[in-house]
Amino acid sequence: MRQPYRATSSNKNMEKILCVSFVGLLIIGAQGAAETLSDDIAALGELESLDLEEGDDDVDLFDTLSWTSEKGSKVLVNVDGFGAVGDGVSDDTQAFVKAWKLACNTSNSVFLVPNERRYLVNATRFRGPCSLNFIVQIEGTIVAPDEPKNWDPKNPRIWLDFFNLTGVLFQGGGVIDGSGSKWWAASCKRNKSNPCIGAPTAFTIDSSSAIKVKGLAIQNSQQMHFTISRSRSVRLSDVQISAPGDSPNTDGIHITASTDVLLENCKIGTGDDCISIVSGSSNIKMKTIYCGPGHGISIGSLGKGNSTDTVTKVDLDTAFLKDTTNGLRIKTWQGGSGFVQSVRYQNVRMENVSYPIIIDQFYCDSSTACQNQTSAVEISKILYRNISGTSKTEIAMKFACSDTVPCKQLILNNIYLEKKDVMVKTYCNSVTGFWYGYVWPLAECLASSHKDSIIKQQTEEVDLVAQSRENLIHTEL
Numbered sequence: 001m002r003q004p005y006r007a008t009s010s011n012k013n014m015e016k017i018l019c020v021s022f023v024g025l026l027i028i029g030a031q032g033a034a035e036t037l038s039d040d041i042a043a044l045g046e047l048e049s050l051d052l053e054e055g056d057d058d059v060d061l062f063d064t065l066s067w068t069s070e071k072g073s074k075v076l077v078n079v080d081g082f083g084a085v086g087d088g089v090s091d092d093t094q095a096f097v098k099a100w101k102l103a104c105n106t107s108n109s110v111f112l113v114p115n116e117r118r119y120l121v122n123a124t125r126f127r128g129p130c131s132l133n134f135i136v137q138i139e140g141t142i143v144a145p146d147e148p149k150n151w152d153p154k155n156p157r158i159w160l161d162f163f164n165l166t167g168v169l170f171q172g173g174g175v176i177d178g179s180g181s182k183w184w185a186a187s188c189k190r191n192k193s194n195p196c197i198g199a200p201t202a203f204t205i206d207s208s209s210a211i212k213v214k215g216l217a218i219q220n221s222q223q224m225h226f227t228i229s230r231s232r233s234v235r236l237s238d239v240q241i242s243a244p245g246d247s248p249n250t251d252g253i254h255i256t257a258s259t260d261v262l263l264e265n266c267k268i269g270t271g272d273d274c275i276s277i278v279s280g281s282s283n284i285k286m287k288t289i290y291c292g293p294g295h296g297i298s299i300g301s302l303g304k305g306n307s308t309d310t311v312t313k314v315d316l317d318t319a320f321l322k323d324t325t326n327g328l329r330i331k332t333w334q335g336g337s338g339f340v341q342s343v344r345y346q347n348v349r350m351e352n353v354s355y356p357i358i359i360d361q362f363y364c365d366s367s368t369a370c371q372n373q374t375s376a377v378e379i380s381k382i383l384y385r386n387i388s389g390t391s392k393t394e395i396a397m398k399f400a401c402s403d404t405v406p407c408k409q410l411i412l413n414n415i416y417l418e419k420k421d422v423m424v425k426t427y428c429n430s431v432t433g434f435w436y437g438y439v440w441p442l443a444e445c446l447a448s449s450h451k452d453s454i455i456k457q458q459t460e461e462v463d464l465v466a467q468s469r470e471n472l473i474h475t476e477l
């Protein structure tokens with residue numbers, strides 16, 4: 001690792017180089033996207049203050065309302081009382097539907113799925129609104145029928161779907177098992193001669209608010225495991241998601257068109273993204289996340305089919321990724337529009353991760369090749385801080401941005417990624433930003449990757465700029 005130079009006020013020569021470098025950097029900025037030093041510093045300031053709200057107070061109420069502590073005042077609605085058998089073979093769908101109707105309609109009720117049993121349940125929409133202080137207590141296992149051919153044709157994309165709820169707590173330490181293996185075998189990702197049809201999502205929270213999900217395990221989903229869509233103020237904690245690393249499209253947690261979402265202490269290993277955050281989402285906070293196997297923690301894909309997509313204010317703090325095919329990824333298709341803005345990744349440890357840090361604006365998950373286009377989702381204000389560990393690929397940092405819509409205001413601070421016996425590299429295309437502190441692999445290309453840029457700087461000079469910027473930033477904030 002290279003030691004950054006230190007500028008001392010008594011060193012006149014150094015100051016001179018510093019001045020020259022500043023000018024150089026400003027010229028690059030002016031030639032690029034009309035950025036200035038103060039824009040960059042403002043971006044960092046904005047990212048520093050990205051401490052997102054941790055959900056509504058309503059949600060916190062549940063901590064004191066946990067059903068185990070106040071069993072007495074709760075109305076228990078046990079699915080067994082509605083004819084559920086729980087042998088893993090009998091169809092318990094109707095028992096669940098009847099129990100839900102009563103529980104949802106009763107104040108202070110608990111919808112109980114008892115421990116030590118397996119309930120076979122088909123695709124079901126559990127609709128709200130429900131009465132106040134509703135708790136869904138899943139202690140046993142809920143299992144899906146495993147045969148795709150018999151799946152309810154009216155609900156091709158859902159299994160357990162919770163719709164239009166406000167103020168509901170899901171908990172109980174139970175297991176939700178999608179029995180996905182036959183779906184995976186029928187996927188066109190597994191066998192090109194299969195038709196490409198979507199499979200159900202195991203667990204969906206849709207059009208809901210003030211939802212808390214605590215201590216559940218979701219496994220072997222037909223396709224995605226846990227989707228949060230069109231919702232506000234959703235908090236997941238101690239959720240475990242697992243499926244084999246080669247199960248196709250089995251994203252762990254998928255967030256779409258939702259705001260104020262907090263994922264905390266979640267352990268995810270799947271055959272696709274551990275977490276994927278897509279269009280219309282903002283204020284997404286992730287804290288203490290374990291990911292692997294899987295495709296990493298992703299924003300996107302965005303901009304598919306020329307769509308306009310936006311994702312703003314995403315904060316990941318403390319994560320461990322192991323054996324994943326990407327680390328921290330932003331992926332967009334050519335031809336899209338919209339933007340990804342204000343993302344902070346910090347305190348991340350990687351082990352054997354391909355492309356630990358990656359922005360891919362040429363994403364193409366399609367059987368036919370994708371053409372480059374002039375339109376793209378614009379990416380700006382992205383901070384990577386304290387990211388370390390081992391890369392599986394030589395390219396440890398990849399910033400592949402659209403030629404026509406450059407990535408702007410990328411900031412790197414204290415990065416150390418290595419690969420045994422190999423000199424790791426940073427790839428840049430059409431990206432500007434800066435770094436401070438230590439950064440390995442070196443990321444000079446961040447400051448000079450503009451196609452029309454004529455200025456090439458010495459490493460030392462750039463480093464001085466980064467250093468002095470750090471000082472500037474500290475005094476400004």
Ligand SMILES: *[C@@H]1O[C@H](CO)[C@@H](O)[C@H](O)[C@H]1NC(C)=O
Pocket residue numbers: 104105106129130131
């Ligand atoms: C409960 O059911 C009754 C009768 O169907 C209905 O009038 C009432 O609105 C329901 N209450 C809730 C909270 O859904």
Ligand SMILES: *[C@@H]1O[C@H](CO)[C@@H](O)[C@H](O)[C@H]1NC(C)=O
Pocket residue numbers: 091122123145146150151152153
């Ligand atoms: C529910 O599951 C059972 C058992 O797999 C199956 O026989 C039945 O056809 C399913 N019903 C619907 C409506 O999907």
Ligand SMILES: *[C@@H]1O[C@H](CO)[C@@H](O)[C@H](O)[C@H]1NC(C)=O
Pocket residue numbers: 128129164166
């Ligand atoms: C959703 O719930 C709200 C009350 O919270 C109700 O007014 C609305 O009609 C419900 N929407 C649907 C589609 O059921």
Ligand SMILES: *[C@@H]1O[C@H](CO)[C@@H](O)[C@H](O)[C@H]1NC(C)=O
Pocket residue numbers: 191192193194
């Ligand atoms: C792919 O599917 C076709 C048609 O269903 C089948 O004949 C073939 O054996 C499958 N290939 C593999 C590798 O499973």
Ligand SMILES: *[C@@H]1O[C@H](CO)[C@@H](O)[C@H](O)[C@H]1NC(C)=O
Pocket residue numbers: 305306335373
């Ligand atoms: C997206 O836009 C490009 C350029 O205008 C056009 O060639 C292409 O057909 C569009 N694709 C879709 C899926 O609309």
Ligand SMILES: *[C@@H]1O[C@H](CO)[C@@H](O)[C@H](O)[C@H]1NC(C)=O
Pocket residue numbers: 323324325352392
């Ligand atoms: C690295 O990860 C790959 C999966 O991407 C795995 O097959 C391999 O065993 C891992 N290597 C080490 C040294 O852990």
Ligand SMILES: *[C@@H]1O[C@H](CO)[C@@H](O)[C@H](O)[C@H]1NC(C)=O
Pocket residue numbers: 318319346347348349386
């Ligand atoms: C950097 O991140 C690692 C991994 O999450 C963490 O253990 C360490 O405390 C962090 N360092 C600082 C200075 O925050």
Ligand SMILES: *[C@@H]1O[C@H](CO)[C@@H](O)[C@H](O)[C@H]1NC(C)=O
Pocket residue numbers: 362370371372403429
């Ligand atoms: C699209 O543009 C990128 C960056 O300039 C280039 O690397 C890639 O080869 C191009 N792809 C196609 C299909 O033209």
